[in-house]
Amino acid sequence: MSAFRNIKLLRLCLAILCLPVAAAGQSAPDAMTTLDSADTPANISRYEALISDLESRYGAYHVDLSETLVGLGRAYQEKGDYAAAVSALQRSLHINRVNNGLYDSGQLPILSLLIEANKARRDWQALDQNYHYRYWITRRAYGEKDPRQLPALYDAAHWHLDAYYGGVDEYPLPHLLKAYDLYTRAVRILEANGGPDNPDLVTPLYATARTLYEMRQLAANFFAGEKTGISEDNRTGFNERTTDSENQLYAIVGNTFREGKQALERAIAIYRNHPELPAEERAAALVHLGDWHLLYDKTGKALDNYHEVYSIAGSEEGLLKKIDGLFSEPRSIPVLRLPDNGQPQQSPVDKDANVNYVIASFNVSETGRPFNIHILEAKPANDASMRRQARQDIRGTRFRPRFEKGQPVASTNVNFRYVFPGTLQ
Template sequence: MMTPYAPCRRLACRALLFLWLAPAAVALAGGEPYGRDFAREGARWGEGGPPAVLVPPLPAAADAPPAAELAALRARLAALEAEGGPYAGGLEEPLAALGRALAARGRYAEAVAAYRRALHVLRVNDGLYGEAQKPLLAALLGIYRAAGDFATLDEQYPWFYRVYGNGQPPLTGLRLEAALAYQRWQREALRRDLGNGTRRLLALIDEGAELLDRVAGEPAAAWRARRDLALSQLRNLYLVGDLVAPPPEDYPGLRDPDPFQRNELFTDDPQEERLQALRRTAQGDGRRLLEELAAAAPDPEARAEVLVALGDWQQWHGREGAAREAWENAIDALKRAGRRERVAALFGEPRELPDNGVFWQPPTPAADAPRPVVAARFTVTERGRARAVDAETVSGRDSARIGVVRSLRRLRFRPAFADGAPVATAGVERFYEVYD
């Protein structure tokens, strides 16, 4: 079944210039990528990694077993190998225990070796896709992230996803969580510039659309699955708006396009042509995606949550009238549902957009150095723009405040609402952490 918000599978256009993180792309395609260079102090989003139900946290150093226990594990392994050989069934258990113990001590390379050997033993005895290897794969993902080895983490994620169903129905429970985690990782890999960005972004959009097709094809599919997959695809479209720059002739005043010379500027790469088509339709695709989701919502509160996301999407693209209409409809729906506390939580104060972490780069566990913190004071107008911005550096390099001030002036906000209408908010005070 073809979805109307997946044009990359049915549209083609002429060539493009694909430039990563080009400033003009932000100006023409979407708003400031909030969360990429700075965010409110202590901000956290689900984009920071898979849920703990799939990849539990690594054991703490305080839980590391004593040296005598490590020696006992190694002796047990040697005895099992002597009795049954290097691939004996049962070796995976002490190998995994050894891997956990080494990870707790921060000896990541040795822990990886133990877990990989445990996986090999399991695959020899139980097959390539046996259920028993799931916790071992999850532990490996956690170790690679803790060690900052994102290239190997990227190599391992497809296998992890495949063991959890590879996005095939039924998309419920851990299968759904794995599909969402895989999408999150692909977005993080794009932010980290791992591998071929063009191919990865296209594959991400295609996979997101296919997952939505599978859910739509199952009448009994839970609302949560459709909602979460749709919002995941929306984040993918946010990345399109930020990462794909228009071709030179789309920059006003840059030059007069010559149709007879135009092709000399481009590569005639079909993948890049598809990306340009996506860039030009991304705003409308995201709007239709959310409108269809809102129409299918099972109750007013669920519909309101989608309308908030729709308003944020429209606002980020500078469509202030459409954003206000969506937010007003969300407020009305929440009031009808008797959820005035949700109205206060969502619209009681201005909110930086996008408020979903799609541009956020999670800090690595090894990054212990404190980041600069900037205190800012400003007014957010009823149109969701920061004015009268003033800032000072609280800690770290003094120049950090300059970038925050410039970015705040370009940033788009969801304004505060009072009595169902947007209002200006003076004296907004925020502490921002700056990502060097």
């Protein structure tokens, strides 16, 4: 073991001697730091020289090549050459597998860099594969019920929602089904570690309900299209599902209201069983249940939930002000937060500078329905068909109505930015 360690140190020293910027006696980590701080073109040249030297001395699969290729990939990313970055990072990943096996957790930072490059290149197929491979490795490393896998799980689930909103595939239904599976898996993991009343369950329960609602919308659009003769070009994937297992998934779509309601009621129960949690979060959970009823045209039930929210506040002025804020203006629903893992909760559709959108002004009734829709601004500006589609989609959007003195009221001149889905292709 001592001889092997000495040989490895000798190899590192020889590699360092190949770097013009490395001072005599500088350690390998110091050399890498120097490379990281150098100008990008020179940085790339030095990494390439180091890689060439390592290959000539120790062969094409030496373990040290993996880390050096990561450095090269990062340098290419800084330069904006994402194709070259992907090439270097994929080779790094392969060398890591050859030396350490398919399940080695040392692949995780490489995959994170690959995911960044895939996004920059809009390579959605590779992005999908790398999100799931990263999650698979994390699962193998920590075990089926270990909560440390949750960040990678949530990243993969969020990707599928982003892919659905962005229309990256011809048939978007599988993305919703995969997101649903991952969020429900998160629920099971948290139950196994903290019990059925674990407060950490709230956000994956919300995410499950949100995904169920998107399934319902997709199903509604598909069947509406079928009635008007649109079946082959429906862009949903419903007509592609014929196996028994796929038919079982039809039941999920058909029961979205019931399952989503159960998830939201469970979140409310968790807050009820944990009085130490913020009262405004319990109030928000009741608001979400009211929104859910409103989305499914159960207006009476929705109003019952909304009024119950005010009963939580009682005479507590600070809490009452926060609740008033939930009803201060019409809000498109559902407004269900996702487990954000410390990251901004924003779809790539909204982050993309090239998205198509409209800004509309309209009124909202006391039951949350928009009417008198006027397009104020649009991109592209003169596309009449997109304006028609925007009006149709906004008309189909449900809004939580504004409240005054604890009662829903109509609102006028509501401004709303609508981003067209399917702009990631």
